[in-house]
Amino acid sequence: MSTLNDLLAQGAVELHGSAATWEEAISTAGNLLERSGAISSDYTTAMIQSVKENGPYIVVAPGFAFAHARPSEAVHRTAMSWLRVDSPVEFGHDSNDPVTLVVALAAEDASTHLAAMKELARLLGKPAIRQRLDSVTSEDELRDLLEEQARKKSVASTAATASVDAHHDTAADSVESKGKVLTVCGNGLGTSLFLKNTLEQVLDEWGWGPLINVEATDTISAKGRAKEADFLLTSGEIAATLGDVGVPVYVIKDFTSHIEVDAALRELYDV
Numbered sequence: 001m002s003t004l005n006d007l008l009a010q011g012a013v014e015l016h017g018s019a020a021t022w023e024e025a026i027s028t029a030g031n032l033l034e035r036s037g038a039i040s041s042d043y044t045t046a047m048i049q050s051v052k053e054n055g056p057y058i059v060v061a062p063g064f065a066f067a068h069a070r071p072s073e074a075v076h077r078t079a080m081s082w083l084r085v086d087s088p089v090e091f092g093h094d095s096n097d098p099v100t101l102v103v104a105l106a107a108e109d110a111s112t113h114l115a116a117m118k119e120l121a122r123l124l125g126k127p128a129i130r131q132r133l134d135s136v137t138s139e140d141e142l143r144d145l146l147e148e149q150a151r152k153k154s155v156a157s158t159a160a161t162a163s164v165d166a167h168h169d170t171a172a173d174s175v176e177s178k179g180k181v182l183t184v185c186g187n188g189l190g191t192s193l194f195l196k197n198t199l200e201q202v203l204d205e206w207g208w209g210p211l212i213n214v215e216a217t218d219t220i221s222a223k224g225r226a227k228e229a230d231f232l233l234t235s236g237e238i239a240a241t242l243g244d245v246g247v248p249v250y251v252i253k254d255f256t257s258h259i260e261v262d263a264a265l266r267e268l269y270d271v
Contacts, residue, residue, distance in 0.1 A: 018087065061124055107189055181215075222242060
């Protein structure tokens with residue numbers, strides 16, 4: 001069963017939305033959650049304020065924004081909404097604008113939504129699936145697609161083996177490492193999880209998954225914990241707020257791109 005489907009609130013899907021500005025886009029996605037009873041209007045305001053304070057870091061992949069804010073009393077239950085706009089919206093991101101898909105998350109805590117986030121990151125990282133997501137014509141069709149992909153993932157996971165990719169000739173134990181990487185965003189529970197999931201998938205492809213611990217965290221915690229890690233991966237906007245933390249801070253533009261994350265790992269670990 002699709003955990004993403006479970007968290008996607010009934011009726012909180014708009015496939016022909018309109019928004020003249022990024023604020024309107026987030027507001028519309030928030031209103032979908034408000035109408036479902038998952039949040040109050042204060043949470044929608046908080047999602048907009050987060051972008052005003054941190055920049056367009058929520059635009060984590062080409063054409064896709066993941067709107068969210070910190071857990072608060074404005075969240076009545078963990079839920080997500082799905083907004084696709086007919087006319088692309090500029091968020092001010094230097095490489096991933098314009099945006100046509102906004103998914104909003106309201107989380108009661110830091111863990112309930114993790115499986116759904118992992119599922120969403122995996123789907124958006126596949127161009128063919130992203131194209132299908134951009135062309136569904138109804139909420140039912142969207143949910144059917146999510147369930148279809150969840151079933152395929154379940155079958156693939158059952159059939160998978162623990163073998164290391166034979167094409168990768170560098171063993172993790174030959175690289176100097178603290179065994180930890182931090183992915184960072186403003187709140188530590190949204191966009192950083194996208195990057196964490198992509199990084200973990202690439203590490204698994206390398207056969208390094210069991211040896212490198214990936215943790216998603218917020219900017220404040222990252223400044224205090226940076227030296228625990230080999231390096232930090234984040235967006236350009238968040239990197240600017242972090243400054244010098246004593247370890248490399250590497251900017252990733254597309255949080256769903258295996259190719260970009262793979263290249264970053266090769267550079268940072270010099271392999």
